Amino acid sequence: xxxxxxxxxxxxxxxGSGIAQVSAAAGFPTTVREISEPLCAKSRQSxxxxxxxxxxxxxxxxxxxxxxLRNLRFVTDLKELADSNLFIEAVVEDLDVKNRxxxxxxxxxxxxxIFASNTSSLTIIAMAAASGRSDxxxxxxxxxxxxxxKLVEVVRTITTSEDTERSxxxxxxxxGKEPIRAKDSSGFVVNLLLIPYMLDAxxxxxxxxASVEDIDKGIQLGAGHPMGPFTLLDFVGLDTVYKISxxxxxxxxxxxxxxxxxxxRMVLAGMLGKKSGKGFxxxxxxxxxxxxxxx
Numbered sequence: 697x698x699x700x701x702x703x704x705x706x707x708x709x710x711x712g713s714g715i716a717q718v719s720a721a722a723g724f725p726t727t728v729r730e731i732s733e734p735l736c737a738k739s740r741q742s743x744x745x746x747x748x749x750x751x752x753x754x755x756x757x758x759x760x761x762x763x764x765l766r767n768l769r770f771v772t773d774l775k776e777l778a779d780s781n782l783f784i785e786a787v788v789e790d791l792d793v794k795n796r797x798x799x800x801x802x803x804x805x806x807x808x809x810i811f812a813s814n815t816s817s818l819t820i821i822a823m824a825a826a827s828g829r830s831d832x833x834x835x836x837x838x839x840x841x842x843x844x845x846k847l848v849e850v851v852r853t854i855t856t857s858e859d860t861e862r863s864x865x866x867x868x869x870x871x872g873k874e875p876i877r878a879k880d881s882s883g884f885v886v887n888l889l890l891i892p893y894m895l896d897a898x899x900x901x902x903x904x905x906a907s908v909e910d911i912d913k914g915i916q917l918g919a920g921h922p923m924g925p926f927t928l929l930d931f932v933g934l935d936t937v938y939k940i941s942x943x944x945x946x947x948x949x950x951x952x953x954x955x956x957x958x959x960x961r962m963v964l965a966g967m968l969g970k971k972s973g974k975g976f977x978x979x980x981x982x983x984x985x986x987x988x989x990x991x
Contacts, residue, residue: 701724701781702724703784704728704780705729706774706784708739709739713739713743713842715842717842720765722870724767724870727771729772731772746841747764750843774804777801777804780805781806783812785797785813794813798823798828807829810864817882817887819881819882821853831857835850836849836868837851846874848876849875850877850878895952895953895954895956897924898929904991908976908989933968934959934969935968941954
């Protein structure tokens with residue numbers, strides 16, 4: 697298996713931009729593909745903003761910023777990714793969308809290129825047939841915010857070759873990240889444990905066990921977590937948690953993965969957490985105050 701030299705990231709949103717940034721910062725020529733020029737510009741601006749914050753905090757030097765930006769390219773045409781030997785998909789969490797993309801990429805990618813999905817809940821084997829290269833398909837699940845979070849789950853399927861996994865592990869380490877191997881089951885390691893924890897907190901709230909503030913404070917001070925489950929839910933995004941829990945419930949058919957009614961109601965109301973300005977907390981004030989949920 698050839699060593700990874702050029703990286704393509706498909707999807708320049710929050711996760712895709714972060715993955716592209718750390719790849720470029722590590723010295724890999726990295727091409728980001730978005731579906732329009734405005735979205736390409738938005739992705740680049742997001743990376744520039746993150747790098748600027750890093751410089752303000754003394755975490756990124758001017759030379760490191762320049763190297764990162766020099767290694768980045770933004771395109772709208774999939775064919776411009778053809779010479780890459782690692783393709784990382786970071787598009788919407790929809791299996792049909794992902795599989796259409798893999799089918800298209802298989803037509804243009806070099807035969808020895810590795811395909812990797814950043815999915816957080818779908819199984820990789822569900823994409824392997826569409827990829828046309830099931831031995832060179834695996835999961836690389838990064839965590840948000842990508843430049844700061846050290847973990848990457850490396851997900852090998854029953855058809856992934858040892859060479860492919862080894863190349864992926866080497867790539868993750870070259871980024872300065874810490875890889876862990878995960879079985880190809882929905883949720884992998886972290887979300888398999890984290891999603892039920894967050895859903896349990898919502899169920900406890902609906903059952904009047906305690907208030908939002910007291911549950912958060914209890915987990916912080918009693919379990920030593922850096923933030924409580926409701927703060928974490930708002931940070932991750934309630935729509936994201938809802939989507940992941942639905943996928944995992946469909947996979948396992950276990951009640952602990954079922955999205956609680958309150959979560960669904962909040963998503964329908966547009967209360968998505970920090971990104972919408974209101975979730976379990978209302979971020980229109982400083983510090984944020986607990987939202988009125990009608991409980």
